[in-house]
Amino acid sequence: MTVLEQISKQTGQIALLIDPEKSVDKSPLIELVRKADFAGIHFFFVGGSTVHRKDIERVVSIIKQHSEIPVLLFPGASHQLSAEADALLFLNLISGRNPDFLIGHHVQCAEEVLGMNLEVIPTGYILIDGGKLTSVAYVSQTTPIPREQLSIARQTAIAGHLMGQRLIYFDAGSGANQHVPTALVKEIKATLPSPVIVGGGIRSVEAVSEMQQAGANVIVIGNKIEEDIDFLLDLRSFIRNDASMPNPNL
Numbered sequence: 001m002t003v004l005e006q007i008s009k010q011t012g013q014i015a016l017l018i019d020p021e022k023s024v025d026k027s028p029l030i031e032l033v034r035k036a037d038f039a040g041i042h043f044f045f046v047g048g049s050t051v052h053r054k055d056i057e058r059v060v061s062i063i064k065q066h067s068e069i070p071v072l073l074f075p076g077a078s079h080q081l082s083a084e085a086d087a088l089l090f091l092n093l094i095s096g097r098n099p100d101f102l103i104g105h106h107v108q109c110a111e112e113v114l115g116m117n118l119e120v121i122p123t124g125y126i127l128i129d130g131g132k133l134t135s136v137a138y139v140s141q142t143t144p145i146p147r148e149q150l151s152i153a154r155q156t157a158i159a160g161h162l163m164g165q166r167l168i169y170f171d172a173g174s175g176a177n178q179h180v181p182t183a184l185v186k187e188i189k190a191t192l193p194s195p196v197i198v199g200g201g202i203r204s205v206e207a208v209s210e211m212q213q214a215g216a217n218v219i220v221i222g223n224k225i226e227e228d229i230d231f232l233l234d235l236r237s238f239i240r241n242d243a244s245m246p247n248p249n250l
């Protein structure tokens with residue numbers, strides 16, 4: 001099964017985002033990977049706004065040595081690659097109007113990516129205002145879509161789909177005060193066949209559950225687990241309970 005098929009096959013899957021800039025030491029990273037494995041999370045995402053390539057490669061390599069969970073590159077720039085990853089979210093920042101994040105970075109790495117044994121997933125990446133200025137908005141020099149303007153977000157996602165994006169990723173940005181509105185996820189899932197990833201500011205099992213109910217295929221969590229590794233145990237309960245319930249979206 002491809003990674004895209006795994007993402008598509010059910011709602012409420014969990015991705016743990018690891019920012020290699022914050023995972024400097026090897027042993028805490030191995031402990032994190034082991035606990036995530038025990039929790040039964042579905043994907044690792046690796047990337048960040050300002051990470052060097054050697055740190056991406058180091059972190060992906062450690063994860064691959066200690067877990068069979070698929071590793072997806074979630075790059076902040078064209079150099080954030082690793083041949084050991086399973087897939088690359090080839091992000092098109094379609095909520096913004098900065099050509100660097102629509103085509104520039106892609107051109108810089110295109111030939112290398114083509115030669116790598118990576119599953120490349122064209123991803124319509126849409127930033128939604130999460131109540132504070134986040135690194136991704138600052139570094140990409142783009143303005144997130146206002147959270148009350150759901151029609152703009154909807155039109156953006158539809159345009160992305162029509163342009164060939166295979167996934168839609170709504171991100172309120174790492175550490176957002178407010179996560180993406182569940183109403184938006186629900187509306188897009190009712191409108192488009194694309195799987196939906198959602199992240200940014202998700203800090204409770206209740207929020208995870210709401211996103212799952214709204215139809216999000218993958219829910220990305222970074223900061224909350226960095227701050228409290230035992231949150232993985234709560235996620236384990238959520239994943240096990242969810243697996244025992246019939247999924248109306250399948």
Ligand code: 1GP
Binds near residue numbers: 172176201223
């Ligand atoms: C940000 O979706 C991710 O791109 C995760 O955000 O760190 O707030 O969980 P958090």
